Amino acid sequence: MTWSIVARDPATGHLGIAVASRFFAVGTAVPFMRGGIGAIATQAFVSPLYGTDGLTLLAEGHAPDAVIAILTDRDDGCQQRQMHLIDGRGRNAAFTGEKCVEWAGHLVDENVSVAGNMLAGSRVISETLRVYKETASAPFAERLLAAMEAGEAEGGDKRGRQSAALKIYRDQDYPWLDIRADDHPDPLGELRRLYAVAQERFLHVVETMPTRANPHGLTDRRLIDEKIAALETARIAEGRPSPSFATPLKPA
Numbered sequence: 001m002t003w004s005i006v007a008r009d010p011a012t013g014h015l016g017i018a019v020a021s022r023f024f025a026v027g028t029a030v031p032f033m034r035g036g037i038g039a040i041a042t043q044a045f046v047s048p049l050y051g052t053d054g055l056t057l058l059a060e061g062h063a064p065d066a067v068i069a070i071l072t073d074r075d076d077g078c079q080q081r082q083m084h085l086i087d088g089r090g091r092n093a094a095f096t097g098e099k100c101v102e103w104a105g106h107l108v109d110e111n112v113s114v115a116g117n118m119l120a121g122s123r124v125i126s127e128t129l130r131v132y133k134e135t136a137s138a139p140f141a142e143r144l145l146a147a148m149e150a151g152e153a154e155g156g157d158k159r160g161r162q163s164a165a166l167k168i169y170r171d172q173d174y175p176w177l178d179i180r181a182d183d184h185p186d187p188l189g190e191l192r193r194l195y196a197v198a199q200e201r202f203l204h205v206v207e208t209m210p211t212r213a214n215p216h217g218l219t220d221r222r223l224i225d226e227k228i229a230a231l232e233t234a235r236i237a238e239g240r241p242s243p244s245f246a247t248p249l250k251p252a
Contacts, residue, residue: 001101001157002043003116003124004030005132005147008086009140010111013171015039015086018144020164020188022157027165027180034059035169038087044100044117045080047071054085064093082106084113103158109133114147120155127154141168141177141195149188164188166195172211177203196243201228 004019017031017039032051033039038058042050050071057067064085072078072095084094084106094106094113103122106115107129114125114132128151135143144166152161164187165180177198181190204224210217218224235242 001118001159002026002030003114003119003128003148003151003156004041004043004084005112005114005128005144006039006041006084006086006092007112007132007140007144008039008088008090008092010090012140013088014140014168014176015088016140016144016166016168017041018148018164018166018191019043020148020152020156020161022159022162024163025180025182026163027167027182031165031167033167033169033175035172035174036088038064038085039169040083040085041115042081042083043115044082044097044104045077047075047077047081050081050083054083058085058087063087064091068093068095082115082117084108084115086111086113114151116151116157118158120158123154124151124156127151141166144168145188145192145195152188161185161187164191166191174209176206193243200231200243204228 001023002021006017008015015033019026019030029046030041030043032055034055040051040054054067064087079097079099082096082100086092090111092108092113094108094115096104096106100117103119104117107125112132114129116125128147131150132143132147135146163182167175168177170176179194181187184190204227208218208224
């Protein structure tokens with residue numbers, strides 16, 4: 001009842017998942033991730049164990065295709081499920097059960113995969129993948145959003161729209177970005193707006209958080225306050241409205 005994109009940015013090693021569905025709060029059910037370990041989307045007749053146990057298997061060194069084999073071999077309901085995943089090295093794999101509701105299928109490419117079920121047609125995922133690959137110069141989050149918007153333009157979930165989510169992990173066990181529209185008439189548009197709001201303050205604050213390499217983080221508030229103030233001054237000078245109250249942004 002969903003389509004999603006799972007990707008690794010080869011330049012940084014960052015992992016990301018974007019997902020949309022005519023289903024409430026899809027972001028609570030589909031994406032599972034650990035920084036440096038892997039990203040898994042479990043969908044159709046969702047099994048959260050594909051996400052939790054799959055990440056454990058990746059952390060133990062199993063390749064993505066082996067993870068799929070292990071999880072589906074022990075699951076009598078696997079033919080109603082769909083999953084795709086990528087590990088921290090960029091190896092990926094996908095599975096679509098024979099009993100998933102049409103249209104259902106997946107595409108796997110270098111450092112990215114797209115999968116969906118109960119879709120308007122195969123072009124939903126082929127356009128999602130095409131736009132992701134053609135926007136390689138854009139920031140990772142924007143590529144994922146633009147790709148999903150392209151899939152939506154081809155009909156997306158054939159039942160309509162309700163929720164969407166975007167999650168990105170860098171090299172830590174906490175997310176760099178985790179935004180959701182759980183029940184919205186234009187969930188991908190709402191993600192665009194939330195991503196713009198996140199750039200005002202939130203993502204600058206995230207950059208100060210402690211990491212394993214730097215457990216102290218950045219504790220001088222003046223540096224971040226100055227950066228935020230400079231961005232706000234530039235926004236006002238350019239006459240741009242605050243995305244906190246603006247109409248959801250559209251891709252260029």
